[in-house]
Amino acid sequence: MTSFATITWPEADGPRLARWRTESSVPPPKRVVLADDQTTADNAYRLACEGTALLWRGDFQNARQLLQAMTRRLERKPRKPGISPLDAFNLHRQTQSQRARTLGMLLIPLDGGYTIPLRRAPEIRQACTEAYGPADGEASVASLRELLGLIGAHEWRKKGVEIPLLAARIHPHYGVFSPVRGEYVDLVARTPLPAAAHELAFEIGTGTGVLAALLAQRGVRKIVATDLDPRALACARENLTRLGYAGQVEVLQANLFPPGRAPLVVCNPPWLPARPASALEHAVYDPDSRMLLGFLNGLAAHLTRGGEGWLILSDFAEHLGLRTRSMLLAAIEQAGLVVAGREEIKPRHPKAADVADPLHAARAAEITSLWRLVAR
Structure with a gap:
């Protein structure tokens, strides 16, 4: 008996079995055929659309080219004009899901040490270790699309993301939301600190630790930063240590608030x-607004007298029809909170100006706000 999912495929001397590796919670394909350099893009695309996976046995770089060719075939589908923002969002998510499912059908073998036994294959041992954990000696199979994502995440982790306000780089770990959008960092940097906040602050859901680092740079003597995800905790601790703030910031595993x-x-x-479609989407999607409402409903009990809660939230969901402003204000009021002020910033990311993006109208209208909340 094994404690992990397995995948089987046919060979000339009988079926084979290996461990199925995935970070997207996708079950292993039920139908698998062998493919190599002679496999055409049209045939590969047809099989993938039918739900048949292709286990690659050819040159690795040819597999990458095949994946690109399959991607181009997916992009030929026209978009539906004249639909509502909410319908556009739902269609976009459905399209992304179908795209991931189809492109995820091109599979790559891995040996027990995370080496790809194919010609011209890259070295991915460290990238796999960062995502999957130390090699366990088990031969495995993963989708090429996911492996390329691991390689990209590893490069981001090595290179880091430049944060001008810190005059330093933040290095995101695999599965931890990268601070590539600087709007929310700018808001925390420019909003005046409450007088007593120079002594102590909490940061809920620290992720890479970028906001905790910024608060430390602004002179807050003690910050307690929490997160529930072990990857985020390790990432934040590493970044804060690298930046020299480990003595100012305590990183705790907690569901929202620390004690006190x-x-x-x-x-x-x-x-x-x-609802997130995979574990990696939890940084973007908050099902039923659980984290938002948990923060609002618990905030008053964790503020000192005269203290402030800073809620950083985009109105992107409002422009998509997923939430209304009245719903947010009602949740703030029901939590026993009052809005003391609000800082706003417009988006600077490239998608806000990309008219070809199916969600362009909502992205162009988006405003990110820092809500200053106090207990009633």
Whole structure:
């Protein structure tokens, strides 16, 4: 008996079995055929659309080219004009899901040490270790699309993301939301700190630790940063140590709040109240607004007298029809909180100007706000 999912495929001397590796919670394909350099893109695309996976046995770089050719065939499908923002969002998610499912059908073998036994294959041992954990000696199979994502994440982790306000780089770990959008960092940098916040602040859902580092740079003597995800905790600790703030910031595993009260509590929850399709989407999607409502409903009990809670939230969900402003204000009021002020910033990311993006109208209208909340 094995404690992990397995995948089987036919060989000339009988069926074979290996461990199925995935970070997207996708079950192993039920039908698998062998493919190599002679496999055409049209045939590969047809099989993938039918739900048949292709286990690659040819040159690795040819497999990458085949995946690109399959991607081009997916992009030929026209978009539906004249639909509502909510319908556009739902269609976009459906399309992304179908795209991931189809492109995920091109599979690559891995040996027990995370080496790809194919010609011209790259070295991916460290990238796999960062995502899957140390090699366990088990031969395995993963989708090429996921492996390329692991390689990209490893490069981001090595290179880091430049944060001008810190005059330093933040290095995101695999599966931890990367601070490539700087709007929310700017908001925390420019909003005046409450007087008592120079002594203590809490940061809820720290992720890479970027906001905790910024608060430390601004002179907050003690910050308690929490997260529930072990990857995020390790990432935050590594970044804060590298930046020299380990003595100022305590990183704790907690579901939202640490024990006690603080004069400043900061939270940047996922902005979209929708169900994540994979574990990696939890930084973007907050099902039923659980983290948002958990923060609001618990904030008053964790603020010192006269303290402030900073909620950093985009109105992207409002423009998509996933949430209304009245719903947010009602949740703030029901939590016993009052809005003391609000800082706003417009998006700077490239998608906000990309008219070809199916969600362009909502992205162009988006405003990210820092809501200053106090207990009633």
